[in-house]
Amino acid sequence: MHLEIPDVNAGSPSIPPPARRSHELRVRPTEARIDTGALGHNLREVRRCAPTARVMAVVKADGYGHGGILSARAFEEAGADWLGVALVEEGVELRRAGLVRPILVLGAQYTDYGLLLKYRLTPLVYRADQLDALEAAGRMAGMVLDAHVKLDTGMGRIGVQPADFGAFLTHAKSLAHVRLTGLATHFANADLRDPAHTARAVELFQTGRRAMVEQGFPLELAHLANSAAVMDLPATHFDMVRPGLMLYGAAPAPRFSGLANLKPALSWVTAFSHVKKVAAGTPISYGHKWVARRESLIGTLPVGYADGVRRSLTNVGVVLAGGKRCGIAGTVCMDMMMVDITDVPEAKIGDEVVLIGAQGHEQIDAHEVADRCGTIPYEIFCNISARVPRVAV
Numbered sequence: 001m002h003l004e005i006p007d008v009n010a011g012s013p014s015i016p017p018p019a020r021r022s023h024e025l026r027v028r029p030t031e032a033r034i035d036t037g038a039l040g041h042n043l044r045e046v047r048r049c050a051p052t053a054r055v056m057a058v059v060k061a062d063g064y065g066h067g068g069i070l071s072a073r074a075f076e077e078a079g080a081d082w083l084g085v086a087l088v089e090e091g092v093e094l095r096r097a098g099l100v101r102p103i104l105v106l107g108a109q110y111t112d113y114g115l116l117l118k119y120r121l122t123p124l125v126y127r128a129d130q131l132d133a134l135e136a137a138g139r140m141a142g143m144v145l146d147a148h149v150k151l152d153t154g155m156g157r158i159g160v161q162p163a164d165f166g167a168f169l170t171h172a173k174s175l176a177h178v179r180l181t182g183l184a185t186h187f188a189n190a191d192l193r194d195p196a197h198t199a200r201a202v203e204l205f206q207t208g209r210r211a212m213v214e215q216g217f218p219l220e221l222a223h224l225a226n227s228a229a230v231m232d233l234p235a236t237h238f239d240m241v242r243p244g245l246m247l248y249g250a251a252p253a254p255r256f257s258g259l260a261n262l263k264p265a266l267s268w269v270t271a272f273s274h275v276k277k278v279a280a281g282t283p284i285s286y287g288h289k290w291v292a293r294r295e296s297l298i299g300t301l302p303v304g305y306a307d308g309v310r311r312s313l314t315n316v317g318v319v320l321a322g323g324k325r326c327g328i329a330g331t332v333c334m335d336m337m338m339v340d341i342t343d344v345p346e347a348k349i350g351d352e353v354v355l356i357g358a359q360g361h362e363q364i365d366a367h368e369v370a371d372r373c374g375t376i377p378y379e380i381f382c383n384i385s386a387r388v389p390r391v392a393v
């Protein structure tokens with residue numbers, strides 16, 4: 001029999017460019033399913049927690065690994081007032097995809113200020129040279145450009161130092177083509193039990209806000225509340241809140257979980273690519289770090305650390321198969337990993353396996369995965385690599 005094998009390199013218009021190919025050509029049964037209904041629900045939970053504030057949905061880092069465009073669309077549809085990105089590149093991508101809400105560039109790294117104008121991105125600024133470059137871009141375009149100013153109230157990352165804020169405002173005042181319409185800062189410790197630091201940050205923020213109002217800046221949006229503050233610190237909601245993690249259905253720390261009814265939006269699923277029985281004493285994977293203590297059933301999964309499964313989950317991670325928790329057996333490889341499915345004797349090639357999410361009565365959330373490998377859920381989500389297709393469900 002002669003089989004027509006399509007040439008994927010033949011330049012057919014239906015074949016996307018190579019970087020995207022793994023998303024379009026679906027051979028491996030592995031995907032991150034994004035429940036867009038859950039994203040909308042979580043946005044409404046933010047509104048319930050902060051009923052008087054506007055909401056900036058933080059969709060940086062590809063929507064915390066959930067897919068930047070699909071997350072931003074879900075949040076826009078659910079009524080987000082603003083979108084927050086880290087990079088100009090991310091903002092441009094959202095505009096090209098048709099997102100319409102105002103977008104703030106939280107990372108404040110610019111080269112071409114014309115790009116900001118072209119794609120209607122609002123810059124966050126904190127240095128005089130940024131003001132000057134914005135002024136020049138505004139003058140050239142014959143426009144007055146809005147910007148938000150970032151104040152460093154204790155994060156020590158970016159932002160005007162409080163002691164320099166007066167001089168910064170004086171400089172901004174002298175510019176005819178720049179309008180500072182927003183004031184932002186970012187908490188370092190709102191998720192920790194550190195009320196003294198957080199109170200000091202709020203006090204510095206209030207002082208900065210008062211200075212702007214007194215000097216006649218058209219301040220419309222003062223904002224600092226991240227997820228922890230949205231849930232736990234109503235006095236910090238000001239004009240707008242800026243949550244990320246909670247929008248994706250995870251609380252910043254377990255102690256927050258009762259404060260909002262969040263729905264995890266991401267489940268990461270794969271399927272067995274191989275299943276075999278091994279005798280007691282059989283070693284599995286690189287370094288033989290796992291050895292069967294009994295006759296065992298071993299399932300191989302076609303995902304590994306190149307997909308974002310942390311290698312440090314070796315022998316300590318779990319997955320769900322047949323509705324049961326099954327331990328990762330041996331070293332997580334680049335593209336594969338093995339799991340001990342002896343307690344799921346009916347398991348066979350092609351059966352669905354859950355890395356994050358629910359199956360039967362069991363659930364593995366990003367907090368659990370993070371705890372097992374010594375990190376935070378943010379990193380677990382963001383590490384799911386580009387070769388794992390994100391599928392809206």
Ligand SMILES: Cc1ncc(COP(=O)(O)O)c(C=O)c1O
Nearest residue numbers: 058106186226227242243244245
């Ligand atoms: C400047 C800024 N604002 C808001 C957020 C959202 O924080 P969270 O995801 O904790 O809600 C982040 C996240 O890192 C951030 O960097």
